[in-house]
Amino acid sequence: MVKIKSFRELQELNEKFQDLVKLKKVSHEMELQSESKRCKRYISVCGGTGCKSCESYEIVKRLKEGIKLAGLSDEVQVSITGCFGFCEKGPIVNINPDNAFYVSVKPEDVEEIIQNHLLKGEIVQRLLYIEPTLQKKVKRQDEMSFYKKQKRIALRNCGLINPDDIRESIAEDGYMALAKAVTQMTPDDVIKIISDSGLRGRGGGGFPTGKKWGFAKKYQSDKKYIICNADEGDPGAFMDRSILEGDPHSVLEAMAIAGYAIGADEGNIYIRAEYPLAVERLYNAIDEAHEYGLLGDNILGTDFSFDIKIKYGAGAFVCGEETALIHSIEGCRGEPTNKPPFPAESGLWGKPTCVNNVETLAIVPAILNKGADWFNSIGTETSKGTKVFALAGKINNVGLVEVPMGTTLREIIYEIGGGIKNGRKFKAVQTGGPSGGCIPASGLDTAIDYESLTAIGSMMGSGGMIVMDEDNCMVDIAKFYLEFTVDESCGKCTPCRVGNKRLLEILTKITEGKGTEEDLVNLKELAETIKDTSLCGLGQTAPNPVLSTMKYFMDEYEAHVKEKRCPAGVCKNLLHFEIGDKCIGCTKCARVCPVSCISGKVKEKHTIIQDKCIKCGTCYGACPVGAIVRK
Known part of the structure; x- marks a missing residue:
């Protein structure tokens, strides 16, 4: 165990650990040479939740076993990393300095990678990514269209470092920003650089981060808190989870920096219990940070002390709102409260509290290391970074x-x-x-x-x-999101609790073919009322899917109401299947129909008995000649 006692000691470790990650980085100079088959290589395997579920840990196990059997243990290192971001093509195996980026790798592919790539120096062509528009194989990660226009700041270490090894984080300047803050800067200096950078909250509200920290600092109290909001509840969203799984130390470091800036000595990470891998890596990172003296008492030999606790959330979407989140940490029902007072004045346990989400915090160390002007130069006039x-x-x-x-x-x-x-x-x-x-x-x-x-x-x-x-029905999409927000409403205020349920009832009525033109008028008026009168952000923004789809896709709403037709063919009650003259009487449709509503003899045109049809569409997909028409 290494207990770091000064900024200088941290800098020495940063230099010492460089070799741990040097070979992992994509090299623009080095390419795989057939005559240099035994050069030093580093294999990084994606260890995010998605790739782990597709056996990436088994891939690592087989790579290590195969490399040992091949006598390559001294030449090749293998490690789990965080998410590379290219989830569509996981598990990913990246071999450097060869710049070989293999996608959709399975455990059974490991033997070929070892025999062909590591022993013979031959790229395994079938595991390379194929650009969908060009139908061209691409070997290098930095040449893929998916990565070309990206600029990774919050994700800078994801897919690079081993998230379970603090040494690799330190090698990539981990905790250097914290050391700089607590040994060379005042709290006001820290807040100024964050303010000058133009960083705004990445959790949705977009409030200036430096201003939020400044508010929390000005209130005097015997106790203050930093909260990391890791309650990521949006359907289809996994940004925060991937950062915590791939680079947990950047978030811990940023929380400590925020604590120093506002005068807090305790942080809480509020994370949903559905993120077990992120939780596991956070606990490990906290333990490592304690061992190295980067969390706890008298950090880096200064009089600044800061520690972090983990609090589980039960997956309530409303707890993404900061006051509801705070109540949940306190053991109360996760409900929002009117502001002011804002958490910066009276938050957790009634004390000044600063709440930032994972992505916001992950950016903070990079700003302190590279400067406010660097971050300010990226983005637009009002939205930086x-x-x-x-x-x-x-x-x-x-x-x-x-x-x-x-x-x-x-x-x-x-x-x-x-x-x-x-x-x-x-x-x-x-x-x-x-x-x-x-x-x-x-x-x-x-x-x-x-x-x-x-x-x-x-x-x-x-x-x-x-x-x-084009196969999505926009009325059905609005209904899908309303189902989610109705289910997630805390029920505290009437506009959200009752109003959104009424919105959902009208949408359901429309998708079932029972809607009227009056329903369209009521839908819009009710949505605008809910937006104006709800207590918190969940209720105020819940009508957005309805209002936006009515604004841009009103023709689809009118087709559902006036013509009793779903143009996309999604709304089941509005579907109608008929068998046309192309029918060759192959009987495939009749054989797959779950309710036996298709009649007809072999080699003769078949007929759908409409009264019995449940409109499942199975026949539509089974017909080999496209004789079944969906209306």
Whole structure:
């Protein structure tokens, strides 16, 4: 165990540990040479939740066993890392300095990697990524369209370091910002650099981080708290989880820096219990930080002390709101309260409290290490730096992307995301999770920043980004998000508790073919009322999916109400299947029908008995000649 007692000792360890990560980095100079088959190599295997579920730990085990049997233990090292971000193609195996980025690797591929790549110096071509638009294999990570336009700050160490080894974090300047803060800067200096950087909260609200810290510092108290909000509840969002799984030390370091800045000596990480791997790595990181003297009493030989506790959340979406989160930590029902007073004045246990989300905190050490001007130079005039998005839905390249603010939706979807799956037509993108709105094709050139997304009826949110194609029904999408918010409402205020339930009832009525034109008027009026009168952010933003889809896709609402038709063919009660003249009488449709509602003889045209049809669509998918028409 190494107990670090000064900034100088930390710098010496930083230099000492460089070799632990040097070979992991993509090299632009070195390429795999066939004549140099036994050069020193480092194999990094994605160990995030998604890849772990696809047996990445088994891949590591087999690599280590195979490398030992091949007599390569002195030449090749293998390690688990955090998420590379390219979740669509996991598990990922990255071999450096060869710049070989293998995707969709299975345990049974390990033998071929060892025999061909490590022993013969031959790239395993079938495991390389294929660009969806060019149908071209790409060997190097930095040459993939998915990574080219990204700028990784919050994710800088994810996919690089072993999250369970503090030495690798220190080698990548881990805790250097904390050391600089507590030994060379005053709390006011720290707050100023964060303020000058233009960093805003990445949890959805976009409040200036330096200003929030400044508010918490000015209130006098015998006790203050830092809270890391890791209660990531948006459907399809996994940004915070991946940061905690891949680089937990950056968050611990930032919490300590925030504690020094506002005068707090205790931090709480509020994390949902559904993130077991993140929790495990956090506990390990906290233990390591204690062993190295980077958490606890008299950090780096100064009079500053700071410690961190982990608090579990039960997965309540409303606890992403800071006052509800604080009540949950206190053991009370997770309900929001009116502000003021704000948590900066009266938060946890009635003491001044600063709440920041995971991504915001992960950026802080980089700002202190590189300077406010560096961060301020990235992004737009009002939205500085980068933002991490969980890109999902009908998109070729599903995964985590971190881009400079100001990048357009089109660039993310068509360049980084590789376009729409199966060559389908883009229809909409939902940003901001259940609190955001659906943006149509006409908004694809919108720059991603706080103000621009709000102006078109959506929001940044915590970073969910769900892509939809022509097969999605926008009325059904609005209904899906309302189902979520109704289920997650804490029930404290009437507009949210009752109003959103009424919204959902109207949407359900419309999707069942029972809607009226009056329902459309009521839907819009009620949504606007809920937005204006709800107590907290959950209720105030819950109507956004309804309002945005009515604004941009009103024709679909009218088709459901006036024509009793779902243009996308999604709403089951509005579907109608018929067998056309193309029918060859093969009987495949009749054989797969679960309710036996299709009649007809072999080689003769078949008929659907409409009264018995449950509109499951099984026959539609089974017909080999496209004779079944969905209306």
